[in-house]
Amino acid sequence: MTKVQLYDTTLRDGMQGQGMSLSAAEKVRVVQALDRLGIHFIEAGFPSSNPKEEELFALLEGVSLENARVCAFGMTRRRGVAADEDDALRTLVGSFAPVVTLVGKTWALHLEKVTKVSPDENLAMIVDSVNYCRAAAKDVVYDAEHFFDAWADDPGYALECLRAAAAAGAFNVTLCDTNGATLPAQVEAATQAVVADLSASHPRIQVGIHTHNDAECGVANALAAVGAGARMVQGTVNGYGERCGNANLISILPALELKLGYDVVGPERMRLLTETSHFVDELSNLAPDPDQAYVGRNAFAHKGGMHVAGIQADARTFEHLTPESVGNSRDVLISELSGRGSVLQRAERAGVELDADAAKRAVERVKEREHRGYHYEAADASFELLLRREAGQYSSLFRLESFRVITEKRADGQVETEATIKIWVEGRRHVRTAEGNGPVNALDKALRSAIMDLNPHLVDIELTDYKVRILDSHDGTGAVTRVLLDSSDGHDSWGSIGVSQNIIEASWEALVDSLEYAFQPREARVGN
């Protein structure tokens, strides 16, 4: 089987994405997760004198990795400076990282407009820099920036840059579609030509591919290059990166390993794919994309009776590969949960034991509530509470007596909101009033102030999203409001739902479900 290697640049190019930020310690955890997944090269960044990067390289030096080699990233030497006098290059060769990745120019437009360097001097910069790193016994990757634009512009010069790097001893030259301009057919043609040219003069050279997602073709471009002979793919976890992101390794890996038959990380490690993707999302404080290829919560979700029946007859009828092969699981959507089997399956996943009667009641309850406008697809917490109530495994945080919310826009234009709630907790009555920047916020604050003493962990729970939608009523008695609330305790996240003609009442219901869900007795909470 042909081997293809993966090169992860989540910690460098991925961090260019808007709002991305990881501490040095978090980056080490990413490195360890990627190593477990079997990634071959992990680019840690530039080992500069910046304290955060310095700390990262110091930490990484002490970490033993099973599969991955750490790469330090930098640029070819500056114009008019000898390689061994270029501070950045000296820092690179001084780092513990066994691999140095050097990015350099290949496109005349950039030489002319950006770096103002002649084509010949650019070649000398490449050769000198690779030589210098090789002399320090580093393995060198040459990243040919803007390669595909350069190729379209002047393929002869673009090739010369690659040949220069190869001749100076780089083990890999990587073709970068830096601006994301290129489409798969063009990537394929250029890569084929490069592989043919270089393999004649440097039979052991490895060609790599580095693509971006500006045309929503980042993954396909990487696959096209591999089809044309590239044997190393650069990308990031979940496609993080500036603009529209980098090529997504989480999608490239299963295509290469499971669909195209390359030897990349082996089928066993593939089962870590979903977990790795979600882990890095969580560390980055990003909600996993439910629709993400292979690893998303919806990637193997089935609606509609025909699909479910087909899957039961033969999973291949409606699934392009088995969810288990990438560590994902099949999801039967709750909106189609008229079936008892599906309720039992969900209950098992939530750790709720349902006997036959309770399952039957739960099915009836779901039907009746869906008819009233409930929708449990994004409200796993409310669904679990429904199951718990039917199973007798539900414990309530409090009993509501009444609440009142007042919002006032005063003559001076100021808006004020205050909520008063009256509740009973363990036989005692609590009356609390709180102001908020809106009615839900005021209710949330008043409720928390009443129950916080008994439930100090409440402080960790945050409402992360709130969505409202008006539904056509099923029975014509007026519009119904559906509120979806997302909450998180920093580790898990869950969704709850409320439905009422009154938005405040619907919000209250979702709010109470969200908090009660977090306090149900359970061994270990099973996420969705």
Add this chain to the structure above:
Amino acid sequence: MTKVQLYDTTLRDGMQGQGMSLSAAEKVRVVQALDRLGIHFIEAGFPSSNPKEEELFALLEGVSLENARVCAFGMTRRRGVAADEDDALRTLVGSFAPVVTLVGKTWALHLEKVTKVSPDENLAMIVDSVNYCRAAAKDVVYDAEHFFDAWADDPGYALECLRAAAAAGAFNVTLCDTNGATLPAQVEAATQAVVADLSASHPRIQVGIHTHNDAECGVANALAAVGAGARMVQGTVNGYGERCGNANLISILPALELKLGYDVVGPERMRLLTETSHFVDELSNLAPDPDQAYVGRNAFAHKGGMHVAGIQADARTFEHLTPESVGNSRDVLISELSGRGSVLQRAERAGVELDADAAKRAVERVKEREHRGYHYEAADASFELLLRREAGQYSSLFRLESFRVITEKRADGQVETEATIKIWVEGRRHVRTAEGNGPVNALDKALRSAIMDLNPHLVDIELTDYKVRILDSHDGTGAVTRVLLDSSDGHDSWGSIGVSQNIIEASWEALVDSLEYAFQPREARVGN
């Protein structure tokens, strides 16, 4: 230039996405937006006896479209039933839609495990169904479900199904990668073979492509098929669809038109791309993906001084195409509406005359409000009011002194809401209190009761939808609530927006805009 046609299935396959739901009136607005963009075919769904679908087809029959043809979607006839006795087929040919799209089987595994139909009977089902629709003078698209799996399994039979449809008079056979299993190289090879085979026997047949994003290759698969001779591409706006979504037309269109040189909608219409993408997102209550290819807020965002300097020297250094060509813009904070050209264009469409100063002020106002979380793509009414205020062509219905809304959940479980407003109309003060089934409803009723006498047409105006989303604040001072309100007078419909930390205040703002919009002096209201 070679022509390629686009076929949008947002309203059918797109609605299979989790949580997707649009009313019939909203679907009509999507159809109109897609028609303006130049989409050639718009699949509206199955014109069943389901009241919502019936309403949609009834509404669409009355809409005149410039570019698009409406397609009604259904299946080949049932097993053992004559085509003219199949209720679903009769409904299809009875619909006003000039195009009928029939989906049918091509894969033995499905015939065996799902439909339990013999290969020969399946061919008869295809032929009979196409014949029946042709006899009713419908143009027919044949959607070959699971085509690429069928091709891998038994290419001979897969081709037979296509030939049968073509021979019976379908003008198009579309190759569907229903499970999303297929990668670009396989799509290309199969499509090439199909085009070669069919064009010999049916020289006028058009081959289409319908792909999904399960391998994150939905867009690339569509492009690969076009490269191999397909001349129609099916997909959805923003890639909506079940599991990982359908092929994203918003990415396919610019690749075909601007990168590959096909004649699709023409360069002028391309400038509507970003606006159309965001409009459909907003209508669907989805936040536009900031990293989306071509149309995302970050798609042309530049970090780092080198990029900005490079862009200033020559935009090609760091941009794969000009943001203007797809109606996007380079500046992160400035959306497509805030350019002066776009403001003037919008004003003209709304019949508002803006002089140079007023246009400049309007641009500033839009920028400032977008910074605060406003978003005018689905709020045409609020945008027109903003333009009118700057143009001095605005007349106010009333002046607010204050309001107060109280929502109470009583000890007996009953929820009550009452609103009191104090307003001035033509020098007179009005104080009104009304109960409602929620705070917005109560405010609406109180306001209407105060101004109804002077504006009797208010009775015709209905709030048809209400959407709420929580936004991250731009300046860290807390979450901001954005309310979008859709209204209708039975003839036109329009959208308004309110933004505030307080949901009641935001709703009030959107409510007032919605009513005031309806009463602006104008010759003829121009919809969005």
